[in-house]
Amino acid sequence: MQALIDVILPVFLVIGAGYAVTRSGFLNDIHIEGVMKFTQGFAIPCLLFLAIARLDLSASFNPGLMASFYTAAFLCFCVGLIGARILFGRPWEDSIAIGFCCLFSNSILLGLPITERAFGPDNLTGNYAIISFHAPFCYCIGITAMEFVRNRGKGGPGMALGILKAVFSNTLILGVVLGFTVNLSGVPLPTALEDGLQLIARAALPGALFALGGVLVRYKLEGDWKTVAFICSASLLLHPSLMWLFGTFFKLPTDLFRSGVINSAMPPGFNAYLFAAMYGRGQRVAASSVLIATSLALLTAWLWLTLLGG
Secondary structure (H helix, E strand, O other): OHHHHHHHHHHHHHHHHHHHHHHOOOOOHHHHHHHHHHHHHHHHHHHHHHHHHHOOHHHHOOHHHHHHHHHHHHHHHHHHHHHHHHHOOOOHHHHHHHHHHHHOEOHHHHHHHHHHHHHOHHHOHHHHHHHHHHHHHHHHHHHHHHHHHHOOOOOOHHHHHHHHHHHHOOHHHHHHHHHHHHHHHOOOOOHHHHHHHHHHHHOHHHHHHHHHHHHHOOOOOOOOHHHHHHHHHHHHHHHHHHHHHHHHHOOOOHHHHHHHHHHHOOOEOHHHHHHHHHHOOOHHHHHHHHHHHHHHHHHHHHHHHHHHOO
């Protein structure tokens, strides 16, 4: 219960504040859109850039952690895809959008602050390692599957270019790439530049959580409830269970194991809805899943933290 009060509740109170002021009309969609654009498009890329530029790569990129998290994520994508197609009779395009919801966990807006509050800022190494590949991996899987289905296997250079363009036009990925560039080059950042980036980065997570609450106002609880429940189960229960299984097999260090489980236990991120909207498939289910799974995560995150001893 203490973990719920001290670690998880403050994060969801910030989300709730964004929801409340937007629902009341004190802020409107334009205001929230501006905050979201600032945090997602600028502040969070600055945060990721600084984190990865300073990251000890030899200690961070544990093969067992990456294999555990991303194998579990890919299996959840397959479960979502096949389940939507066979159990619920969805078209292939809708099934891929549903699979993407099961694949993409909200590792930045929820995974980072919950891990930091539970285990401290010195235990985020695994989080940043996972985040550095998260968006590229998920978008490559989702876009490749969607383009393959839409072109019925024709593929070709056009499809490959479309995938690369979609992935590397994402500012989060640009922040990661620039961070790796600085890290590997060994070039020190000027003190004034680093201090300025730190000021921006400090606003990233609280601003993004607040904006997430405002964005949730526009979602309506509609869609296929069985499919939504299926996505929530895959995201909040199956993904972390698989991560726990694989992490135990690889005998991960405690801090990396915790980061992997917490990140995999997060609900579908806003990107799950953006992916569905990008292709115009499964949008209602994706929106409902983001809203309901984010609400349920208040309790399921407490469950996983309790199991982890947080």
